[in-house]
Amino acid sequence: MLGKPKALHPGLELAALLLGTTMAVLPSYIVPCKKSNPNLDRCITETIESLRERLAEGIPELGAPALEPLQLENVRLLRGPVGARLDVNLTNMEVRGPSTFKVHNLKSNLDKNSFTFRVAFDRLTFRGKYQMDARVLLLRLAGKGDVTGNFTGYSSDVVLRGHKVVRNEVEYLNFERMKLKIKIGEAKIHLSNLFGGDPILGPATNDILNTNSAVFVEELKPVLESSLADLFTDVANTVTTSFTYKELFPED
DSSP: OOOOOOOHHHHHHHHHHHHHHHOSSSOOTSSOOOOOOOHHHHHHHHHHHHHHHHHOOBBBBTTBBEEEEEEEEOOOEEEGGGGGGGEEEEEEEEEEEGGEEOOOOOOOOEETTTEEEEEEEEEEEEEEEEEEEEETTTEEEEEEEEEEEEEEEEEEEEEEEEEEETTTTTEEEOOOOEEEEEEEEEEEEETTTTGOOOOOOOHHHHHHHHHHHHHHHHHHHHHHHHHHHHHHHHHHHHTTTSOOOOHHHHHO
């Protein structure tokens, strides 16, 4: 599960609280989308795009967490019988590239406060530490070191549902945890220090691992889905609970 965002400085926390309850004018990077707008979905998409450019490092005045880097929980990959075992433990994983997301085909239903869309990333890169103990064709692969890699052609269908909440007799929009279903076009992985850094066996083993990278992808997907769902839901709620429902979606 994604770790909790770092706490803001107390002064910023107070400022975010005050802004969330008293700000009457939306900042320039949040455009209100009138409910009667015939191009409502386009308006919402453009507002998300305007926000996206600021989210890599977070938006302190709203208390919005930074999208970079995304921290992943430990991943344990354990497959196969004893004679052909693959046992890999990945730790300290960081993913860069979440802030490059693009939203496509957004469909909104403000009567039900639901939104469906596809989010895509051209490329996500990751790095961390690995520890491996494996046997392939009587060959033992054991070692530890750095793991790096990337995902390309990455996309996810998203369902985001919300409901109105009332604070001080004013309505705000609050979202349930979003649902993600990841599709990854291609994955590349590199493990350093295999066979003590052997210049022949190390690259050859990495080639074998990349040929079978689908095994790694299947283990990483649930962790990515969970971490991204937590992060993007947190960001969405930070924005929608900082401004009233009528400020974001005015009637006219």
